[in-house]
Amino acid sequence: MPLTSSIGALRPVAACVAAAxxxxxxxxxxxTPFVLQDIRVEGLQRTDPGTxxxxxxFRVGDTYDEARGAAAVRAxxxxxxxxxxxxxxxxxxxxxxxxxxxxxxxxxxAGMREFEAEVILRALRDAGIAEGLPFxxxxxxxxxxxxxxxxxARSLLGAEVVATVTPAERNRVDITxxxxxxxxARIREIRIVGNTVFAERTxxxxxxxxxxxxxxxxxxxxxxxxxxxNADLETLRAHYTNRGFLDFAIESTEVTISPDKADxxxxxxxxxxxxxxxxxxxxxxxxxxxxxxxxxxxxxxxxEPYRAQDVADTQRLFAExxxxxxxxxxxxxxxxxxDRANGRVVVVFAAQPQQRVYVRRINISGNLRTRDEVIRxxxxxxxxxxxxxxxxxxxxxxxxxxxxxxEVGIDTEEVPGAPDQVxxxxxxxxxxxxxxxxxxGFSEAEGLTLxxxxxxxxxxxxxxxxxxELNTSRFNRNFSLSTVDPYFTVDxxxxxxxxxxxxxxxxxxxxxxxxxxxxxxxxRFGVPFTEQDTVFFGAGxxxxxxxxxxxxxNSWRLHRERYGERTLTLPLxxxxxxxxxxxxxxxxxxRLLRAxxxxxxxxxxxxxxxxxxxxxxxxxxxxxxLGLNAELGWGVSLDQRAFPxxxxxxxxxxGSVRGFxxxxxxxxxxxxxxxxxxxxxxxxAEFYTPMPGAGADRTLRLFGFVDAGNVWGEDERISxxxxxxxxxxxxxxxxxxxxxxxxxxxxxxxxxxxTIQRFxxxxxxxx
Numbered sequence: 001m002p003l004t005s006s007i008g009a010l011r012p013v014a015a016c017v018a019a020a021x022x023x024x025x026x027x028x029x030x031x032t033p034f035v036l037q038d039i040r041v042e043g044l045q046r047t048d049p050g051t052x053x054x055x056x057x058f059r060v061g062d063t064y065d066e067a068r069g070a071a072a073v074r075a076x077x078x079x080x081x082x083x084x085x086x087x088x089x090x091x092x093x094x095x096x097x098x099x100x101x102x103x104x105x106x107x108x109x110a111g112m113r114e115f116e117a118e119v120i121l122r123a124l125r126d127a128g129i130a131e132g133l134p135f136x137x138x139x140x141x142x143x144x145x146x147x148x149x150x151x152x153a154r155s156l157l158g159a160e161v162v163a164t165v166t167p168a169e170r171n172r173v174d175i176t177x178x179x180x181x182x183x184x185a186r187i188r189e190i191r192i193v194g195n196t197v198f199a200e201r202t203x204x205x206x207x208x209x210x211x212x213x214x215x216x217x218x219x220x221x222x223x224x225x226x227x228x229x230n231a232d233l234e235t236l237r238a239h240y241t242n243r244g245f246l247d248f249a250i251e252s253t254e255v256t257i258s259p260d261k262a263d264x265x266x267x268x269x270x271x272x273x274x275x276x277x278x279x280x281x282x283x284x285x286x287x288x289x290x291x292x293x294x295x296x297x298x299x300x301x302x303x304e305p306y307r308a309q310d311v312a313d314t315q316r317l318f319a320e321x322x323x324x325x326x327x328x329x330x331x332x333x334x335x336x337x338x339d340r341a342n343g344r345v346v347v348v349f350a351a352q353p354q355q356r357v358y359v360r361r362i363n364i365s366g367n368l369r370t371r372d373e374v375i376r377x378x379x380x381x382x383x384x385x386x387x388x389x390x391x392x393x394x395x396x397x398x399x400x401x402x403x404x405x406x407e408v409g410i411d412t413e414e415v416p417g418a419p420d421q422v423x424x425x426x427x428x429x430x431x432x433x434x435x436x437x438x439x440x441g442f443s444e445a446e447g448l449t450l451x452x453x454x455x456x457x458x459x460x461x462x463x464x465x466x467x468x469e470l471n472t473s474r475f476n477r478n479f480s481l482s483t484v485d486p487y488f489t490v491d492x493x494x495x496x497x498x499x500x501x502x503x504x505x506x507x508x509x510x511x512x513x514x515x516x517x518x519x520x521x522x523x524r525f526g527v528p529f530t531e532q533d534t535v536f537f538g539a540g541x542x543x544x545x546x547x548x549x550x551x552x553x554n555s556w557r558l559h560r561e562r563y564g565e566r567t568l569t570l571p572l573x574x575x576x577x578x579x580x581x582x583x584x585x586x587x588x589x590x591r592l593l594r595a596x597x598x599x600x601x602x603x604x605x606x607x608x609x610x611x612x613x614x615x616x617x618x619x620x621x622x623x624x625x626l627g628l629n630a631e632l633g634w635g636v637s638l639d640q641r642a643f644p645x646x647x648x649x650x651x652x653x654x655g656s657v658r659g660f661x662x663x664x665x666x667x668x669x670x671x672x673x674x675x676x677x678x679x680x681x682x683x684x685a686e687f688y689t690p691m692p693g694a695g696a697d698r699t700l701r702l703f704g705f706v707d708a709g710n711v712w713g714e715d716e717r718i719s720x721x722x723x724x725x726x727x728x729x730x731x732x733x734x735x736x737x738x739x740x741x742x743x744x745x746x747x748x749x750x751x752x753x754x755t756i757q758r759f760x761x762x763x764x765x766x767x
Contacts, residue, residue, distance in 0.1 A: 160182070247271070380392075518646065524538030563605075708726075
């Protein structure tokens, strides 16, 4: 049970003693009614007298009697401000004597480590326990019990919570919740009794809760939680009902705690029942005269075992299809007609489309930082338009792809008194959009390579991107500043600006005697042509300087002697992208396609350089994913000069062929320096599986990979025989500071002079 909702239910019950208080305060004989001449209040220290007078059910000039006196005492106790209330009669004057409750001066916790103090303080405030509020002992006692229950929910069965109330000056009290958390109780055994069709080990593999393992310190899956157990039982139920066992039932669940409160044993008793097969599917009700269209959506297949998931999927697809035609509240009932004697079932889907509706208003909540307009401009369902389920789903997906929220939901709410109208409530839960990304690698040639970047994807809640990147590699150093306005125009045209400064030395250089310095900037615009396709246009300017020395590579020296130390390029770019992945961080299905062409038709160097990339993600079962990546780079010269070496592709390392040092593949200068080339091919395959012990957590996964690729010179032919190949394993984790990948690769096909770098990691990388 959530702490906020549970403690929020606590309320004082002091008013029940009002009648007794009146009896003690009044004389033993009956009071003769009289006309009030005056009302006095005594005993106030902080409370304004007006608060007392406002609560009294009589005024000067009214007739006072015992009934009004009793009502006055009840009303004053109900304010919660007083611990005692007495009414005294002085002639025709009523004297109200009160004892004020002490105020809470402060609330503190001692010994609490499992919960964040701020979270508990907010929950206590909702329950009436906070600094500056009146003190009520009944609420304190109930808060102790509720906090103790929350510890029980986290398997801290021996936790003790005792509140200490310390008087302070000015009629105040300080409250300290002293907590002894104790040791965590572990699940030592989980048993399933009554199973005959499936092995107990198979069924236990469906559970998130488990016995202690080598990774349960991270997942906490060995801690008992009633909510987790209920979820596991539902998973168990779905396992059977999706295999035809319609009569499956969980007969009992027994949780046993050891005397020392250190071990927990869970025993689940089940009844499997018989298996049923589907013999037919029938539609009943009003399907808008589109019966054939709805029949094509049916997921239930005759001749196969009854699957509750197929039935639920069919109901969902029917509801979505009704939503396309504006029927937001269509009712689809699934009714199985069971023949127990023969183990057969006919599934009947009955539909009532109700009334067609349009959207009156769209309300947004949960965006404490992000501006409303950032969310509204992603909506494809508009106000005062007919309800369209497809547009609503598209709106939700577009908001989710912003990457600003951990949760995005759109609910449909009826408008009271207007059966043909609905309101849409867009609920979001924001996440930190700033990220610090770091990367590192080590090789004998380059030593330790470090890189870092700071990025804010939603600066000031405007949806704009701002990034700063810094690389401190021994041979490649760069500084870049980027900003993106995703809605430069109201039609969704984006604008990106990049400014950079880079210095580069070949990876095999031994002394800092020469380097390449590139300074420039680009301006790009992205034009959305469809919901999934975007075309990019851009232009830039770049100045490249060759700072020479005695050990300069021969290709650098020749370029410098022929064309000078300084080269000006004016590249124009055009690109296209299509993204249908279900997630940008941990995709399990979908495809990413990119194509980009860069051409410099003016300036000192004239060339064309293109890159093509395709990624495909294939779900393999419920927990496994196969990711495929292919990338081709191609560059040509547009004049008599050779392709400029400073536009060469490089291969090896993260994002290319792991197991080889970053940028070490490809042609080698006559001086022994890796200079890259105008042609590159990368092929990557990754198989993702959950970390053992992590359950269904997709933020922490293991993967195995196979990489192949190389870089070729302008006069070389791309050949499979010259490609380098590596294989290895790695860890992928969606960490709080960005997606982390750690890999260990072993070259499978290599050449004698290749530079090997087996261990590599980076935060903020994809393939």
